[in-house]
Amino acid sequence: MATTTTTTPPRPPPVPPPPPQVSTVSGGRGGANAFGDANSDNASSIDDHVGEKLAPTLSKRQKVRAHCGRFWLWYLIGTIIFLAIFLPILFKLIIPAIVQAIINGQGLPIQGGYVQVDTATQLYLGINTSLNTPLPARIDNTTLDLFNRKTQPFTPFANITIAGQKLKGDTKIIVPPQLVSVLNESELISWFDKVFSQDKVDLSVRGRPSVFLGAIEQTANINKDITLPGLRKFAGFGIDDLRIVLPPDKNGNNLRGTVNIPNWGVLVLNFGNITFNITSGKTQIGQITVYETNLKPGNNSLSFDGKLDLNAIIQNLGPVLQSQTEALNRGQVDLNATGVAVVMNGTRITFIETVLSGHPLTASVSVITLLSDVINGFVGGGSASIVNVLGDVVGNSTFLQHVIGHYNATQVAKNQTQSSFTKRAPDPKDALMWNMLKMGLRMKLNQAGR
Structure with a gap:
């Protein structure tokens, strides 16, 4: 029996899967298409590169505009929030601080003024001052209170109104004289007393001016001390001319002359008529009234008249001469003048009287000048007036008549014979006449002393 052998044929090798096709615009048709797609990609890349070089570059402004165009809403919201915070700070803190700093920097120097x-x-009361502002501004009508800094609580003695005006750079402020009411007399006296007695004095002022920077209105505070020169107790006060008037006029005045009253300040002072008691030591020897004391800065020569109390001088000759010991060593006579009455338009001005009464003035007069003025007054008045005045004082009219009559007779004769081009030498007889007059006065004093 034949054996049948079955032979299994060998399996063919597995077919490798096709390579993945690259997706292309042409639909992916095999290798040729893939190669074509690669070329297409390279060409596209080159075209894009060329396109980028051709595109315009944006400027900074365009970039900012584009940026703001994208985020404008956020910027609007931020701006609103910023203004809501900043504007109140600007109007309530920054601008008021600037205005106040400008006000604080003002010295308000008093360059002149007027007090009557x-x-x-x-x-x-009127003043001249100035403001120096770095910014153009305008102030409204402003009332300034005048007070003494050391007085507590705050007590103004007067106030003054500054009219509204425009300010730019160094601006002069002229406040014309205005009628001011005395709010506190004791405080006014205290301030005037310092003005009269000191070289420099502070005037404290306080106010709240409205300042306009364009349409912006701000209220500032003025609270400062202004320094101005004082009157130095009228240093340099003196009697320039003194004349004895005999007989006295209808008002009983037997004294006339002029005085010099220096004003060391910058304000014109008009105090009306001032009456002074004239004393030598503690003895009152007369009284004078200075008229229309309108004192401008500098020296002021003013007329006066008054009464010389010859009886008081003779009766108190010892104390009078004793009080003049130091002055006579200098060849002078010191006369003290104490203000006792100040009258303006018939009204007594008590606050000025109080100040003047506390500060006696001293006038030093040369003995030679004083005797010359007194003698000229006697001679000019006539012998009868001399006898009437001095005769009542010494109680010896007959003696005085003889002395003065002899003096007048010899004086007339000498004047008739004297050449107008020749100066007469002092005559011993003239000196003898005055020595006899003094002897008569001494005799009367000795009798009174007994």
């Missing part, structure tokens, strides 16, 4: 008493409770 009117009544016991009113006076005219």
Whole structure:
């Protein structure tokens, strides 16, 4: 039996899977298409690169505009929030601080002014000052209170109004004289007393001016001390001319002359008529009234008249001469003048009287000048007036008549024979006449002393 052998044919090798096809625009048709797609990609890349080089570059402004165009809403919201915070700070803190700093930097120097008493409770007051502002501005009408810094609580003695005006750079502020009421007399006296007695004095002012920077209005505070020169107790006060008037006029005045009253300040002062008691030591020897004391800065020569109390001088000759010991060593006579009455338009000005009464003035007069003025007054008055005045004082009219009559007779004869081109030498007889007059006065004093 034949054996049949079955032979299994060998399996063919597995067919490798086709390579994955690359997706192309043409639909992926085999290798050729793949190669074509690769070329297409390279061409596209080159085209893109060329396109990028051709695209224009944006400027910074365009970039910012594009940025703001995308985020404008957020910027708007941020701006609103910023303004809501900043504007109140600007108007409530920054601008007021700037205005206040400008006000604080003002010295308000008093460059001139005018003070005139009117009544016991009113006076005219005007000042000239200046403001220096770095910014153009405008101020409204402003009332300034005048007070003494050391007085507590705050007590103004007067106030003054500055009219509204425009300010730019160094601006002069002229406040014309205005009628001011005295708010506190004791405080006014205290301030005037310092003005009269000191070289420099502070005037404290306080106010709240409205300052306009364009349309912006701000209220500032003024609270400062202004320094101005004082009157130095009228240093340099003196009697320039003194004349004895015999007989006295209808008002009983036997004294006339002029005085010099220096004003060391910058304000014009008008105090009306001032009456002074004239004393030598503690003895009152007369009284004078200076008229229309309108004192401008510098020296002021003013007329006066008054009464010389010859009886008081003779009766108190010892104390009078003793009080003049130091002055006579200098060849002078010191006369003290104490203000006792200040009258303006018939009204007593008590606050000025109080100040003047506390500060006596001293006038030093040369002995030679004083005797010359007194003698000229006697001679000019005539022998009868001399006898009437001095005769009543010494109680010896017959003696005085003989002395003065002899003096007048010899004086007339000498004047008739004297050449107008020749100066007469002092005659011993003239000196003898005056020595006899002094002897008569001494005799009367000795009798009174017994």
